[in-house]
Amino acid sequence: MQRTLLITGGAGFIGSHVVRLFVNKYPDYRIVNLDALTYAGNLENLADVKDKPNYTFEKGDITDEAFVDQLFTSYQFDGVIHLAAESHVDRSIMDPLAFIRTNVLGTAVLLNACRKYWQDSMEGKLFYHVSTDEVYGTLGAEGFFTEETPYDPRSPYSASKASSDHLVMAYHHTYHLPVIISNCSNNYGSHHFPEKLIPLAIRNIRQNKPVPVYGKGENVRDWLWVEDHARAIDTIFHKGRTGETYNIGGFNEWKNIDLINLLCMIMDKKLGRAPGTSAQLITFVKDRAGHDLRYAIDATKLNKELGWQPSLQFEEGLEKTVDWYLANEEWLQHVTSGAYQQYYEEQYQKR
Ligand code: NAD
Ligand code: TYD
Numbered sequence: 001m002q003r004t005l006l007i008t009g010g011a012g013f014i015g016s017h018v019v020r021l022f023v024n025k026y027p028d029y030r031i032v033n034l035d036a037l038t039y040a041g042n043l044e045n046l047a048d049v050k051d052k053p054n055y056t057f058e059k060g061d062i063t064d065e066a067f068v069d070q071l072f073t074s075y076q077f078d079g080v081i082h083l084a085a086e087s088h089v090d091r092s093i094m095d096p097l098a099f100i101r102t103n104v105l106g107t108a109v110l111l112n113a114c115r116k117y118w119q120d121s122m123e124g125k126l127f128y129h130v131s132t133d134e135v136y137g138t139l140g141a142e143g144f145f146t147e148e149t150p151y152d153p154r155s156p157y158s159a160s161k162a163s164s165d166h167l168v169m170a171y172h173h174t175y176h177l178p179v180i181i182s183n184c185s186n187n188y189g190s191h192h193f194p195e196k197l198i199p200l201a202i203r204n205i206r207q208n209k210p211v212p213v214y215g216k217g218e219n220v221r222d223w224l225w226v227e228d229h230a231r232a233i234d235t236i237f238h239k240g241r242t243g244e245t246y247n248i249g250g251f252n253e254w255k256n257i258d259l260i261n262l263l264c265m266i267m268d269k270k271l272g273r274a275p276g277t278s279a280q281l282i283t284f285v286k287d288r289a290g291h292d293l294r295y296a297i298d299a300t301k302l303n304k305e306l307g308w309q310p311s312l313q314f315e316e317g318l319e320k321t322v323d324w325y326l327a328n329e330e331w332l333q334h335v336t337s338g339a340y341q342q343y344y345e346e347q348y349q350k351r
């Protein structure tokens with residue numbers, strides 16, 4: 001094997017797309033997927049690569065220092081792509097400490113392991129940290145987040161991701177650890193856990209349940225096809241400059257209510273419902289605390305320096321996403337059994 005890479009959080013939404021891309025594209029890399037399999041991690045996401053000779057799964061927690069040390073000793077990693085995280089803003093409002101533990105402490109444990117195991121030679125090594133545009137805070141009606149935008153996180157989730165980004169850069173400056181960070185906008189696509197807006201709405205529309213829209217639905221997000229994010233990570237991992245940050249975005253801003261209306265139209269068509277049927281399910285509910293108004297990424301640096309650009313128009317990507325969910329009801333049933341029900345009731349009953 002030419003290189004041994006650790007991918008953390010590979011059983012989650014974005015991680016599973018990254019693992020799939022790397023396992024298939026680089027048969028001479030050994031890919032080790034470390035995942036704790038929390039409610040958000042599901043090995044069914046990787047059923048198509050699980051038997052590939054260059055793929056290994058390790059169940060474990062990134063906050064477990066002894067376990068992470070032992071993994072570094074066994075595999076002698078050349079690189080890390082770090083995606084494992086608690087990722088949902090609403091859950092961070094319910095239970096901030098879980099986010100501090102995994103996102104801050106977990107990242108520090110991984111950085112420490114890299115520092116220890118790579119101290120003799122940093123040559124050819126890389127710690128690639130996958131982060132979010134939410135570290136920049138919120139925008140008004142105008143402007144974009146660039147790599148120079150000052151950090152201003154406003155939710156426990158974004159604050160924990162911002163802290164982890166700062167730790168990554170601190171290890172770069174203090175210990176010369178080769179690092180790269182990318183900050184990406186909202187992703188959508190297959191295998192997305194149905195606590196997030198798009199898969200939750202698809203599920204509820206399918207089941208004729210109310211589709212909860214926070215506040216007046218005026219908040220704006222910049223949506224990117226998850227496979228385009230995985231491609232960007234591949235490009236940056238192989239061609240990016242160490243010590244740098246790259247913003248990744250879809251150049252694709254949508255107000256939540258406009259997005260949900262578009263989704264309702266697509267669902268009407270796919271389910272053979274009369275136009276306007278699904279939109280009747282839209283229900284405005286109590287707003288999220290501290291709800292960031294608008295995110296929009298300026299991904300010019302990534303485009304100019306490394307030639308990356310999104311491949312799909314949103315309408316096409318959304319239709320493909322709906323098709324995937326309608327064809328994979330069993331997956332949806334598996335991930336929403338058990339603990340999901342309790343979360344759903346706690347989150348939406350009071351709204
Ligand atoms: P996800 O919640 O779908 O998956 C997270 C994965 O991490 C799960 O498989 C889970 O089991 C694993 N995990 C959680 N805690 C762990 C721990 N302590 N030890 C080991 N594994 C653990 O998240 P996602 O949406 O795929 O996001 C992946 C990364 O990308 C995160 O770092 C997130 O901050 C970042 N990101 C996400 C988005 C988005 O739109 N979803 C956008 C930009 C950046
Ligand atoms: P989400 O998918 O949770 O991503 P993030 O908060 O990280 O951007 O939410 C996307 C947008 O949709 C956000 O403005 C909150 C809103 N939203 C709803 O209106 N209703 C919902 O049930 C959820 C989960 C989100």
